[in-house]
Amino acid sequence: MRLQRIQRALATAATLVALATLTACEDKEPGARPGTTPAAAPSQPAAAGGAAAGSGTDGITSLADAQRYVQQQTVSCEDLSTNPKDSRLPLTDLTTVGKWSVTQRGVCSDRVERGELIFYMTSDMKEFQTRYKQHVMDKIAAGNGTYGQTSRVFVGKNFAVTPTSTKTALLLSRSDLRILTCNPMSRVPEGYKREAALVEHCMLSDFVNSSDGSGSPNFEHPQNPDASEKPGQPAQGSLGLPKASSxxxxxxxxxxxxxxxxxxxxxxxxxxxxxxxxxxxxxxxxxxxxxxxxxxxxxxxxxxxxxxxxxxxxxxxxxxxxxxxxxxxxxxxxxxxxxxxxxxxxxxxxxxxxxxxxxxxxxxxxxxxxxxxxxxxxxxxxxxxxxxxxxxxxxxxxxxx
Known part of the structure; x- marks a missing residue:
């Protein structure tokens, strides 16, 4: 019954004319806060190659290029390796060379945040996004309904990178890379970019979701002082502010x-x-x-x-x-x-x-x-x-x- 309910929910989401606003996650990330709902569709379609395929990621054709790009975002990325047996690779990696149109995979050390960044060079970004969406849907259908809500899958024109540190993700979110999200129950708050991905019902965003609150701040929940409950003084009104005429x-x-x-x-x-x-x-x-x-x-x-x-x-x-x-x-x-x-x-x-x-x-x-x-x-x-x-x-x- 639970599986049927999930499948019906996904079918309903798929019939929406607008694209759902989304934010995805890695295997090792726990689920996001419950009770989130899809946001409005983006107002502009993505350009060919995805919204992240701007001048900032054009010309990146190798892992070395991708490494230099993230380093330009003040991200530590050292000791780049393509060894498939490298111990720094996660046990539950997204994909490998030969799948999802991935031509190269590498990993480097984020010495500053004590994490890693995993790179995927791809010959077909649409194919990569399509397979990632199916990966998320399979996880949801298997009973993990929150899978993909705290994504660290950043995509450019020809490559993707997944940092294991939330602080590193925040740095990358200020670049031309975008976070790929395909869980229909995720959303992007106001104040962040929301752009169409290359596959339906997925989203590209600069919002870093995190279950522990250490990701991008959510400006939709302001903390205005309540006159009856705020801990500061005065309890109501104001103690006055200085003024000057010149x-x-x-x-x-x-x-x-x-x-x-x-x-x-x-x-x-x-x-x-x-x-x-x-x-x-x-x-x-x-x-x-x-x-x-x-x-x-x-x-x-x-x-x-x-x-x-x-x-x-x-x-x-x-x-x-x-x-x-x-x-x-x-x-x-x-x-x-x-x-x-x-x-x-x-x-x-x-x-x-x-x-x-x-x-x-x-x-x-x-x-x-x-x-x-x-x-x-x-x-x-x-x-x-x-x-x-x-x-x-x-x-x-x-x-x-």
Whole structure:
């Protein structure tokens, strides 16, 4: 009976006009969270060769080429071997040379994440994807209904690679490779690429699913503070945020005890300065972020590289600013964490300060500025401020992990 129910479900899924949104897995990966449902079909069909067959993977015709490609994604891949008896190959490998149109198979060591990457060169990517889909369907029909929900099968134009480490998968997800998924009960959250594969009812995506939550963050489940249950203070409303009517008034508020604005400039070329250690949270035209006036404080460079940089801004549209900052944080979080050199956005009522200096932020918290945090699942311990921002999925807080 169980097998019949599964077969009926698969038959129903196969009749959908749209392609199901999917995310697959390796043999050694446990099943994903139960209760997931297929997402909407992609809006654009894949190009010939699959969505991953862009310029980034064109010209890769050998295992050595594939190795160099993943190394360009800052992935460790050492001691490449084609020995079919190599002990680093998994006992339950997907396929071997001569099957699924695979012409070469190799394995290398991921020394940084203490894992391996298994490569498959293929003469026919559509055939490879067709056989992988059948492999997933066979597993499901045999009773393993969650098989394929945490895929690590990354495909390009002429090759596939399966990393054993989730952190490595996160790095590869930012490349032109795409994760092949063929389990009809999987889905890709909003905010990630969803593209058609070369076979029906499979999907190519940059979403790394993981049963332990260490994969790509799911931005569809924001952690907004609940006025009745949130652990931070105040229980309701806000304790208030600082405000200023001009850049000069903002400077007087923060200088000199919190932000050193001995050297301050509003010139556009100066405001655009950043360094290897200091980068603004606002990227691009300030007006597009809802910023009215903007200045930079610090040493802008010369004989020494720029340092002690902090940005001050008055804001005409705080909601737009927070929406843009949320999108920027989410792009960084797809790599697993926020970039350490990018300044944190410290929010007032109509003003913001951008800084990546922890001591500066500590002083700003004393002035009632709060940090805009858009990390999924973020919570502040009791006693710290945790307030609603102007965009869903973000909070204002004076707590830093």
């Amino acid at each position: 850049l000069n008034e903002l400077k007087q508020l923060v200088h000199p005890h919190t932000v050193d604005c001995t050297n301050m400039s509003t010139a556009a070329d100066a405001v655009a300065v950043s360094s290897i250690d200091y980068a603004p949270a606002v990227d691009g035209a300030p007006s597009a972020w809802g910023i009215k006036d903007r200045a930079i404080c610090g040493d802008l460079g010369g004989e020494r590289r720029a340092h002690n940089l902090n940005w001050l801004s008055t804001v005409s549209d705080m909601k737009t600013l927070q929406q843009k900052a949320k999108a920027a944080q989410q792009e960084d979080l797809k790599d697993g964490r926020l970039k350490a050199t990018v300044s944190k956005l410290m929010v007032g009522e109509n003003i913001v300060v951008e800084t990546n200096d922890k001591s500066v932020r500590h002083g700003l918290y004393q002035l009632q500025f709060l940090y805009l945090n858009c990390e999924p699942g973020f919570k502040a311990p009791s006693g710290y401020r945790l307030e609603k921002s102007q965009v869903d999925g973000c909070v204002l807080t004076n707590y830093e992990r």
